[in-house]
Amino acid sequence: MRPSLGAAFAAAGCVLVPAALFMVFVYVPTEASQGIVQRIFYFHVPCAWVAFLGFGLSAVAGAFYLFFAQQVWDDIGYAAAEVGMLFCTLVLITGSLWAKPIWGTWWTWDSRLTTTFILWLLYAGYLLLRAMGEENEQVARLAAVVAIVAVLDIPLIVISVRLWRTIHPAVLVTRSGEHGLEDPRMLQTLAVSMLAISALSAWLFWLRLKTLRAKSRLFELRRMLATAQAIGDGAP
Amino acid sequence: MLTGFCALLHKDLTLERRGGRVVIELCVLSLLVLVVLVVAYGPETGGRPESAAGALWVALILSGLPGASLAVAAEHENDCLTGLRLSPLEPATIYAAKVAAVALSMAVSQAATLLLLVLFFNLQFDLNLLRLIPILLLGTLGLCALSTLLGTITSRLRAGEMLLALLTAPLYVPELIAGVKASAAVLSGASLAAVVLPLKILAACDLLFVVCGYLLFEYLAG
Amino acid sequence: MTTALVEALSLSVMFGLRPVLTEVNLKLERGRAAVITGANGAGKSTLVHALCGLIGLSAGQARMFGQDIRRLRADDRRRVGVTLHRSMLYLNLTARENLEFYAKLNACQKPSEQAARWLERLGLGAVAEQRARDLSRGMEQRLALARAMIGEPELVLFDEPFASLDRQGAAVVGELIQELLARGGAALLTSHEPLTVKGAEPENYQLVSGRLLPAAAQPSRRTAWRWMLT
Ligand SMILES: Nc1ncnc2c1ncn2[C@@H]1O[C@H](COP(=O)(O)OP(=O)(O)OP(=O)(O)O)[C@@H](O)[C@H]1O
Ligand SMILES: [Mg+2]
Numbered sequence: 203m204r205p206s207l208g209a210a211f212a213a214a215g216c217v218l219v220p221a222a223l224f225m226v227f228v229y230v231p232t233e234a235s236q237g238i239v240q241r242i243f244y245f246h247v248p249c250a251w252v253a254f255l256g257f258g259l260s261a262v263a264g265a266f267y268l269f270f271a272q273q274v275w276d277d278i279g280y281a282a283a284e285v286g287m288l289f290c291t292l293v294l295i296t297g298s299l300w301a302k303p304i305w306g307t308w309w310t311w312d313s314r315l316t317t318t319f320i321l322w323l324l325y326a327g328y329l330l331l332r333a334m335g336e337e338n339e340q341v342a343r344l345a346a347v348v349a350i351v352a353v354l355d356i357p358l359i360v361i362s363v364r365l366w367r368t369i370h371p372a373v374l375v376t377r378s379g380e381h382g383l384e385d386p387r388m389l390q391t392l393a394v395s396m397l398a399i400s401a402l403s404a405w406l407f408w409l410r411l412k413t414l415r416a417k418s419r420l421f422e423l424r425r426m427l428a429t430a431q432a433i434g435d436g437a438p
Numbered sequence: 439m440l441t442g443f444c445a446l447l448h449k450d451l452t453l454e455r456r457g458g459r460v461v462i463e464l465c466v467l468s469l470l471v472l473v474v475l476v477v478a479y480g481p482e483t484g485g486r487p488e489s490a491a492g493a494l495w496v497a498l499i500l501s502g503l504p505g506a507s508l509a510v511a512a513e514h515e516n517d518c519l520t521g522l523r524l525s526p527l528e529p530a531t532i533y534a535a536k537v538a539a540v541a542l543s544m545a546v547s548q549a550a551t552l553l554l555l556v557l558f559f560n561l562q563f564d565l566n567l568l569r570l571i572p573i574l575l576l577g578t579l580g581l582c583a584l585s586t587l588l589g590t591i592t593s594r595l596r597a598g599e600m601l602l603a604l605l606t607a608p609l610y611v612p613e614l615i616a617g618v619k620a621s622a623a624v625l626s627g628a629s630l631a632a633v634v635l636p637l638k639i640l641a642a643c644d645l646l647f648v649v650c651g652y653l654l655f656e657y658l659a660g
Numbered sequence: 661m662t663t664a665l666v667e668a669l670s671l672s673v674m675f676g677l678r679p680v681l682t683e684v685n686l687k688l689e690r691g692r693a694a695v696i697t698g699a700n701g702a703g704k705s706t707l708v709h710a711l712c713g714l715i716g717l718s719a720g721q722a723r724m725f726g727q728d729i730r731r732l733r734a735d736d737r738r739r740v741g742v743t744l745h746r747s748m749l750y751l752n753l754t755a756r757e758n759l760e761f762y763a764k765l766n767a768c769q770k771p772s773e774q775a776a777r778w779l780e781r782l783g784l785g786a787v788a789e790q791r792a793r794d795l796s797r798g799m800e801q802r803l804a805l806a807r808a809m810i811g812e813p814e815l816v817l818f819d820e821p822f823a824s825l826d827r828q829g830a831a832v833v834g835e836l837i838q839e840l841l842a843r844g845g846a847a848l849l850t851s852h853e854p855l856t857v858k859g860a861e862p863e864n865y866q867l868v869s870g871r872l873l874p875a876a877a878q879p880s881r882r883t884a885w886r887w888m889l890t
Contacts, residue, residue, distance in 0.1 A: 268657045320608050327604040335595050339716060340658070344591040347654045348605055351584075354646055355609050362612035362639050365619060424677055425718065432679040432870055445764035453752050521748030521807070524712060525765040526734040 208412065211405035218398035222391070230391040239303045244391050246296040248399035249289045250318070256286020256403070257325065261353035264346030273422075276342045277414040279349060280332060285407045287325045289399075293318055313367040317360050324352045442527045446535035447542075453512065454543060460508050464547035467501040469554060476558045487625035488618075490559040494570075495618050497551050498577055499610065502544055503603050506585035509540045510593045519659065529656035533586065537651065541582040548574050561625065569624045573633075576640040577617040583647035584609055590658045613643045663726040664689050665815045665846040666711055668872075671720035673703075673710050680706050683720065684872045686865070688815075693837065693847040695855050697875060698867030704850035705745060707867070708819045711848070712742055724815065738766050741813035743821060747804035751793035755784055755803050758792055759810055766811030778806040782832060797824045805833060814845045821849055834858055 226244045233240035263279035266272075297315060298308045309315065328348050335341035454460060475493040513519045513536070522532050552570065556563060585606050592598040592605070620636035668686040672679065680703045688694050698704050709715045711722050713729035722729040725736050749758045759775035768774045779788050782802040787795060795803060801824050808816060816837070822830050834857070837847045841860050849855065854864065854875065864875030 268654070320611050323604075323608040327601070327608065330604060331592075331601050334597050334601065335591075340591050341595070343657050344588065347587065347650070347658060348609075350654070351587075351609060351647070351650050354650065355612065355643070358612040358639060358643055358646065359608075362615040365635060365639070366615045421677075425674055425679075428674070428677050429672060429679050429682060429718075432682045435869060441767060442765055445761055449750065449753065449757075449761050452757065453750065456752055458752075516751055517744065517746040517748050518750055520714060520744065520746075521762070522765070523714065524737065524740070524742050524748075525762065526738045526767065526811075527765055528734060 208405065208408040211401055211408055214401035215398065215405050218394065218401050222395035222398035225387075225391040225394050230387050231385055233388075236304055239300055242296050242300045244395045245399070246293060246300065247392065248396045249292045249296060251396065252399055252403040253286050253290040253293055253318075253321070256282045256289065256407070257321065257349070257356075258353060260286060260328075261349040264349040267346045268343060268350075273418045274415070276346070277411060277418055279346060281407050281410040281414055283325055283328055283345075283349065284410055285403050287322070287329055288406070289403060290318065290322045290325065294322060311367070313360075313363045316363045316366070317356075320359055320363070321352075321356065324348075328352070439528065439531055442525075442531050443535045443538075446522075446527075446532065447538055450509070450535070450539035451542070454539075458512075458543075460505055460540075460543040461546050463508065464501040464505045464544060465550045467504065468497040468547055468551040471497040471500050472551065472554050472558055485560060487561075488622045490555055490561060490625055491618050491621035493559070494551065494555055494574075494621055495577070495614055497555075498544075498548065498574070498617075499581065499607070499614065501547060501551075502578065502581040503585055503606060504599070505544055505547075506540050506582060506589045507593055507599055507602060509536060509543070510586060510589040514593060523659060529659045530652045532659065533651055533655035537579075537582045537586050537648070540586055541578055544578045544582060545575065548578060566624055566627060569633075570621055573617060573620045573624065573637070573640065576637070576644055577613050580613045580640065580644045580647050581606075581610060583644065583651045587647070587651040587655060587658065590655070609647075610643075612639055616640050616643075664723070665725060666817070666848060667723040668707075668711060669721040669723065671707075671710055671722055672718045673706055673715060674718040679718075679870055681710065681867075681872075682870045686872060688846045688848055688863075690844045690846055691841050691860075693841055693849065693857050693860050693862040694865060695857070695862045695875075696848065696850045696865045696867060696872070697852065697854055698850070700852060702867040703870055704852075704867055705819050707872075708742070708744065708817050708848070708850060711817060712740070738811050739814045741808035741811060741816040743801075743804045743808045743818050745819060747792070747800050747807070749792040749800065749803060749807065752791055754789050754791055755779065755795065755799075756788045758803065759806055762807050763810050768811065774810060778810050781836075782806045783828065798826060798829060801825055802829055802832075805836075809836060814840075815847075816840060816845070817848045819850050820852070822851065822855075 222244070226241050230241070230244070232238055259282040260279045263275045263282060267275035267279060294315075297318070301310065301315075302308050305312075328345055331341065331348065332345055335344070472493055475489075475496060479489050479493075513522070523529070552567065552574070555561065556567065561567070585602060588605050589598075589602050592602040595601060616636035616639035620633045620640070623632040623636070664687045666686070666688045668684050670683040670685060671681060672683055673681040684707060686694065696704055696707065706715070710717060711724075711729070713722060713732065724732055724740065727733070727736065750761070753761065756775055756779060759778055760771045763771035763774045776788075779785055782805060784799065784802055784806065787799055792800065792803065801821075805818070805821060808818070818833075821833050825833065837849075837857060838860065840847055841857075847857075849857075849862075856862065866873050866875045
């Protein structure tokens with residue numbers, strides 16, 4: 203593991219996050235129909251992107267772990283799921299904050315909200331499994347299986363939740379249609395905060411992964427030590 | 439492979455016939471769920487086909503989870519699963535047979551649930567009910583495929599039952615939604631077109647869970 | 661060159677941070693028997709589990725018929741018979757049904773005849789229709805041995821085969837192993853006391869704090885009585 207990559211993520215985050223804050227709060231013009239609350243959208247969307255990315259990475263790492271049985275894939279999967287969970291929670295929170303003034307309610311069973319919530323629930327289960335299950339290979343493999351099945355299940359969740367919504371009577375909200383990003387500065391801001399949140403999450407992921415790797419390595423060393431002692435004891 | 443599958447299935451059915459508790463337990467659970475829901479809904483809402491469809495699926499999922507746990511736990515008793523792992527069977531065959539056995543037990547309890555549902559929710563005994571059968575079978579297969587796969591490990595953990603429910607429920611959401619939709623459409627006598635998309639979702643989920651289970655079970659049984 | 665039927669190559673097993681087996685080397689060829697003795701908790705059962713691929717190794721390799729145990733083909737798994745501490749029998753099936761079930765799994769041609777033959781062989785004829793749950797401890801052990809033998813294996817791994825067997829039962833098992841060795845099979849037995857195999861010179865090993873060593877002394881007459889009786 204090269205520490206330079208982590209440092210690069212950290213440096214990028216240190217530059218990009220203030221830049222994104224500046225652009226969101228100062229640079230970008232206020233959107234006409236939604237007013238000031240629309241600015242949260244520049245955090246909301248990148249968080250969602252990172253959340254999905256984290257879950258995807260966790261599933262890929264899970265598949266690799268099952269196939270190659272190397273501890274590093276398990277650590278990657280765990281770290282990715284944790285970061286994904288963090289940003290998924292942020293998506294729900296920022297979504298709620300936005301929904302209150304715009305839709306008049308903190309929470310509605312809108313199809314996208316519901317999908318995100320189910321996703322959150324999936325990974326809550328995943329992390330609880332890792333926290334409550336004993337730290338053994340079987341639990342790690344089950345977690346990998348859950349991550350894989352979950353990611354493959356996501357398209358079906360999206361389709362079914364849409365089906366669920368369309369037949370129910372619509373909740374009385376003023377759904378403002380597509381977010382029209384007519385001003386080019388809006389797109390620029392979105393791009394920068396996309397990069398900022400990506401760098402931030404990559405750095406968090408990196409830190410978490412390093413911790414997990416250190417833990418695995420420590421365990422490995424302790425095992426080697428115990429083995430060496432056993433061999434030493436056995437020798438005349 | 440087929441002989442192994444048949445032998446396993448035959449063994450599970452023999453065990454079930456001989457004082458097995460899965461079917462009985464599932465029937466009792468379904469009965470309880472239906473009674474509770476009828477009382478909770480009250481006479482007005484309870485009469486709607488949507489309520490009946492919802493009750494049916496609540497009964498299905500609440501009885502399916504413990505059902506799969508019981509079936510998997512039976513294999514851990516006396517280390518029988520180790521015996522199967524030592525045998526020439528492929529893990530995938532063990533998985534397929536286990537899913538089939540659980541699904542059969544659940545299908546029996548589903549039949550009982552359907553009967554009670556008609557009585558409790560004042561539905562008509564007519565051909566419409568027959569249309570529910572494929573929907574229920576698809577839902578049952580998906581639930582069994584999923585909970586047997588995950589239950590193999592969770593049944594050995596301390597908080598296994600809770601974890602199994604927590605992991606299975608969100609994954610099962612698509613089938614739950616599609617199943618309730620389709621059942622409600624059938625019970626309210628809607629046209630066949632309303633059932634097509636839900637059936638597709640059910641089938642797609644079943645395919646996903648069965649294929650995943652078939653391919654991934656070997657990593658969990660080991 | 662003959663390939664070993666079962667082989668351990670610097671096999672090590674750890675449970676958590678505890679080394680239970682360290683660098684065990686073992687090789688068992690056709691017609692040979694090995695007896696592994698060790699105190700309670702020495703790791704005999706763990707060794708059998710590891711050789712069968714039931715637990716993960718922390719280092720080394722376990723091989724059967726020249727292949728890595730994790731990649732053993734189904735056809736080759738049929739050639740192995742194993743008994744462990746637990747009998748792996750379905751408690752609510754009768755003795756006969758259990759044997760028929762495992763015969764079918766091993767793709768025997770005539771499962772019911774095969775089951776009847778093994779019930780007879782191990783003296784279980786009288787309890788054939790009893791549920792495994794109701795069998796006595798020794799009867800259960802006999803049934804577990806029948807279960808392991810029903811696929812006509814070439815290689816058997818028996819973890820404490822004589823536990824709770826009476827003299828007659830021990831004699832039958834002795835015969836079985838003798839026949840197996842005579843037709844070119846191999847047997848690995850564990851025990852907490854030394855054994856001799858009649859008609860064969862077993863390789864004697866001792867498990868001491870996780871290491872497999874050649875057994876120090878020949879088994880004394882007193883503890884070898886079981887096998888002498890046959
Ligand atoms: N699944 C496990 N998890 C943790 N430790 C284990 C596990 N299985 C066995 N052990 C430990 O490994 C050691 C060896 O156990 P094993 O069962 O192999 O001993 P044994 O030689 O077969 O003893 P016995 O003569 O009593 O059968 C014991 O100290 C035991 O506590
Ligand atoms: Mg033992």
